[in-house]
Amino acid sequence: MKNQLASVLILICIVFSKLTHAKSIIEPCTSSGTCPSLLSYVLPWDSKLSEIAYRFQVNVFDIMAANSINITTSSSVGNRILGARSQLKVPISCSCVDGIRRVMLSYMVRAADSLDLISEGYGRLVSGEQLRTLNGISSKNPLTSGQSILVKLPCTCFNNSNNGVTSVFMSYVVQSGESLSSIGMEFGTTVMELVTVNVLGQPTVDPGDILAIPISACSSVNLNWYNESLIVPNGSYAITASNCIKCICRPSTLTLQCFPSGIVNGCSHLQCKGSNLFIGDVSIDRTATGCNVSTCVYRGHNGGKIFRGLVNSSQSHCSDDEDYSRESPVACPNSPAVPYISLPPSQSPFPNPNIGTAAYGPSGEQNPSSAPTYSSLLHKAPYYSFWVVLCFFLI
Incomplete structure (x- = not known):
């Protein structure tokens, strides 16, 4: 546990130093297993559901399920337009990429694109600088139309558990004017939980910070299902x-x-x-x-x-x-309960027979560690002080 939490703190330091001081929790991992996770996505502009599904390479039904949008029998769901600044939960499968929990996507560059515009298209879940570094973009290797680039988005698993309660963790970009208190109230968690899960030194956040928010969930683990495992976020x-x-x-x-x-x-x-x-x-x-x-x-x-x-x-x-x-x-x-919007279904650009917020089939092997508890952090405070001091030298 000490080594894993130390790794988290070191990785946070790296994030601080390289991403203009934006805070983000990073979960180390060693296995190839995946877990159900969520991305909180604020639409930067008016978008069709099919466009959102294509951007994040998920099924349209997945998005509808994650947001409790009713499915009817019409075939026009992909053309339904959601307005700019709408907030959606995008269900994704969180993988282990180079020892860190991440979602790896590909994106086809368009003629009018810039790294900042691509970052905006993904709701600032990835920065332009991250895209530049990951894809080796430079004056000698510029961004070009038709080029396929890699996009890494943040996600966490923490063994799908938060204080012993089955949970799905959602990556959330802090917006201007928000605080841990307002975010906690919106998603049914507490400031203390957010501080503990995200290993925050102080209970404060800044716009652009990316938090892991625990959302309690239902699990089929004790229901004696045959050849299937579901974890479904509440609501x-x-x-x-x-x-x-x-x-x-x-x-x-x-x-x-x-x-x-x-x-x-x-x-x-x-x-x-x-x-x-x-x-x-x-x-x-x-x-x-x-x-x-x-x-x-x-x-x-x-x-x-x-x-x-x-x-x-x-x-x-x-x-x-x-x-x-x-x-x-x-x-x-x-x-x-009646959802806030009712939409009909459509074919997804990435069809998958196992759809739904957490319908990823049997759960794979996951990182055995769960989110650290507040009491454990206090108990080991002297140990972590060394890493906190080291952060200041690294930054």
Whole structure:
């Protein structure tokens, strides 16, 4: 733990010295595994959903799921225009690149592009100077139209855990006028958590700083699913099983609720054997002593086959106001909360059968370290003082 936290501090020093003093947490890694992560993206100009998906090389459905945008059966979603300064969560797969957690993308340079304009197009998640260094751009090797360049964007995994709670970490660019307090209030976290996760010496941030923000999430790890693992940030959903199943994460209980998505035809194996219930359906049979509850739950998928199971339970007290779906880890809810925008679906420039905020299939091996705790930092303060002093000499 000491060596990893020391590495984090050293890398932060490098970021301070090379990126005009913009702060950014960097997570060292040693494995090739990936994790579900998020990028907070403020649109620099009016953009189509398909353009955003193409820029970040993700599926259109992924973006819709991450932002709780309703999916209907229309085919024009890619042409839907979102206004400048709109804020979206872009779901990405966070990889280990040269020993650091990063997202590696490629970008085709256009005639009017400059490094600063490309940086702006990615919401300042990468700087022009970073692009210059990474791609060896210079007066002798200028940026040219049609050139393919590499783009590295920040992400973190921290073993998808924050203080023992399943979480997805979102990279967030601090905007002018924001503070840790205002950011924490917006995303349901605290100043102390942000200070601890981002290893901040002081509880202050500046515009352009990039924070890792923990967002609590639902996990399928204890649901006995076959050949599938989902981590879904609270308040969002995932589309899985070849677009046949939609799983939402209930913010109040952090439990997954799965049911047919209704966005594609030809989905089979949705009905539980020995019953007339389909995935997500709940049947309540009232008795003299209470009621019997049957729930058809989703159990994963493989090779086009959807697995499901019937869960039965008895209740001693039945009420019209009772939420019987909570008796099962996955059960049919009432309709999810109405999102702020409703958009129809479209083909993605990068089709992927496993779509949704966290539908990356089975979780790969991840960095075993989790975000450091505040108490551990205080306990080891003398040890880290050396590295803090070293920072000043490096800067």
